[in-house]
Structure formats: C-alpha cells, structure tokens
Amino acid sequence: METSVDAPIKVSFSPVYGIPPDKHEESPRWKKSTIVFVLGGPGSGKGTQCANVVQHFSYTHLSAGDLLRAEIRSGSEFGAMIQGMIAEGRIVPSEITVKLLCKAMEESGNDRFIIDGFPRNEENRIVFENVAKIEPAFVLFFDCPEEELEKRIMNRNQGREDDNLETIKKRFKVFVESTLPIVSYYESKGKLRKINAAKPSEEVFEEVKYLFASET
Ligand SMILES: Nc1ncnc2c1ncn2[C@@H]1O[C@H](COP(=O)(O)OP(=O)(O)OP(=O)(O)O)[C@@H](O)[C@H]1O
Numbered sequence: 001m002e003t004s005v006d007a008p009i010k011v012s013f014s015p016v017y018g019i020p021p022d023k024h025e026e027s028p029r030w031k032k033s034t035i036v037f038v039l040g041g042p043g044s045g046k047g048t049q050c051a052n053v054v055q056h057f058s059y060t061h062l063s064a065g066d067l068l069r070a071e072i073r074s075g076s077e078f079g080a081m082i083q084g085m086i087a088e089g090r091i092v093p094s095e096i097t098v099k100l101l102c103k104a105m106e107e108s109g110n111d112r113f114i115i116d117g118f119p120r121n122e123e124n125r126i127v128f129e130n131v132a133k134i135e136p137a138f139v140l141f142f143d144c145p146e147e148e149l150e151k152r153i154m155n156r157n158q159g160r161e162d163d164n165l166e167t168i169k170k171r172f173k174v175f176v177e178s179t180l181p182i183v184s185y186y187e188s189k190g191k192l193r194k195i196n197a198a199k200p201s202e203e204v205f206e207e208v209k210y211l212f213a214s215e216t
C-alpha cells in the first residue's frame with residue numbers, strides 16, 4: 001500500500017459510470033491538463049462564452065450542469081435524486097459531479113478544458129482537487145447584477161425545469177452563500193479574472209478572448 005502523497009492516485013470509478021478502475025492505474029493524459037474554471041451567477045453567460053472560447057481556442061467545454069442533466073437522461077440510478085436537486089437549485093453531491101467531469105475529461109482525449117459552473121461550493125473544489133489533483137490555470141468570474149440575470153433566464157426558453165422564478169431565487173441564494181466564497185478563495189490565490197458580464201455578449205467575449213490569448 002503506497003502512502004506517499006506524491007504517489008499516483010487511483011480513481012476508483014464505480015462501474016455505473018462505465019470506466020473500469022483498471023483504466024485508471026496509469027496517470028492518464030487528462031491528469032496533466034490545463035483547466036480553466038468558469039463561475040458566475042445563473043444566467044451570467046457561462047455557457048454562451050464557453051461556446052465562443054472553443055471556437056477560437058483548442059479547449060473542450062465541459063458544463064457541470066449539462067453533465068448532470070445528461071446523467072438524468074441516461075437512466076442512471078442517481079437520476080431521480082439529481083433531478084430533484086436541480087429542480088430545487090441545490091448542489092448535487094460532489095462525488096457524482098466530479099466523477100462525471102473526470103469521465104468526460106478522459107473520454108475527450110483533449111488536455112485543455114474550460115469547466116463551466118464548477119466548483120459551485122467548497123466541497124466541489126476539495127473533492128476535485130483530491131481526485132484530479134489539478135489546479136486551475138485561472139478562474140473566470142462573470143459578474144452581473146441579479147435583475148439582469150433574472151431577465152436573461154426568464155427569456156432563455158430552453159425548457160429548463162429550473163428556469164422559473166421560484167427556483168431562480170433559490171439558485172441566486174445558493175450562488176451567494178456557496179459559490180461566492182469560492183470566488184473569494186480564488187481571488188485570494190491570485191487566480192481570479194473578473195469580467196463585467198452585464199455588457200453585450202460580443203464585448204464580454206473580447207475580454208475573454210484576451211485572457212485566453214495571454215494566459216494559456
Ligand atoms: N452578455 C449577454 N447579454 C445578454 N444576454 C446574454 C448575454 N450572455 C448570455 N446571454 C443570454 O442569457 C441567457 C443565459 O446565458 P447562458 O445560458 O450562457 O448563462 P449561464 O451562465 O450558462 O446560465 P446557467 O448557470 O443558468 O446555466 C441565454 O439566453 C443567453 O443567450
């Protein structure tokens with residue numbers, strides 16, 4: 001039994017996620033990845049800007065929320081639990097989200113990832129650090145007033161179960177109570193890149209593009 005902190009970690013993925021543990025014996029390519037986390041309130045434009053980034057830079061976009069919604073559709077044994085938590089705007093247990101992220105990283109074959117909507121709380125951050133052992137190159141934070149976010153979400157029309165006024169209020173509360181401390185954490189580490197996301201999408205992307213061109 002290896003006890004050194006430097007020993008290669010072995011992620012024991014449950015078969016439910018489709019990756020047998022023996023595939024994780026070696027240090028896979030994604031373990032040496034460059035990652036950028038993207039944080040911001042609900043509706044701040046994380047998904048919109050990540051889609052722009054992958055058109056200009058060789059990054060793979062992974063949205064934690066999209067992975068959780070795909071997990072529900074897959075008929076997973078956790079589907080009902082995840083669905084209930086999303087409908088309430090609550091944060092799904094990190095073990096599930098981190099496994100989905102790591103599996104997606106492995107399957108992508110890429111080694112550059114822009115990870116949208118993660119880490120949402122302290123538990124997300126710590127579980128990811130323990131499992132993936134990757135520090136973000138930087139963390140984008142889309143700053144936008146709540147009234148603008150509410151307008152954007154109410155006009156999104158993507159059929160999301162959590163895009164209703166009652167759940168939006170809960171998502172804002174979770175954002176303030178659980179995600180803003182993570183934003184502060186990365187700020188204290190000099191990793192935060194705060195962007196005014198209340199501007200038109202094209203102007204926001206000019207700033208995002210500049211950061212990616214200069215920092216990665
Ligand atoms: N800068 C912008 N100005 C106006 N509308 C925007 C801007 N950026 C995105 N939008 C629109 O706002 C809505 C929310 O954007 P998006 O889905 O990218 O946000 P998000 O941060 O991923 O939200 P969530 O956390 O709920 O997934 C979409 O309809 C999108 O087209």
Ligand SMILES: Nc1ccn([C@@H]2O[C@H](COP(=O)(O)O)[C@@H](O)[C@H]2O)c(=O)n1
Pocket residue numbers: 042063064065066068085086087089090091092093097116117118119120124162171
């Ligand atoms: N790290 C995360 C990310 C998301 N969730 C849940 O999914 C919902 C939707 O997320 P979006 O990023 O697509 O808005 C979110 O409200 C959470 O319920 C999560 O648990 N953990």
Ligand SMILES: [Mg+2]
Pocket residue numbers: 046047063065117
């Ligand atoms: Mg999104």
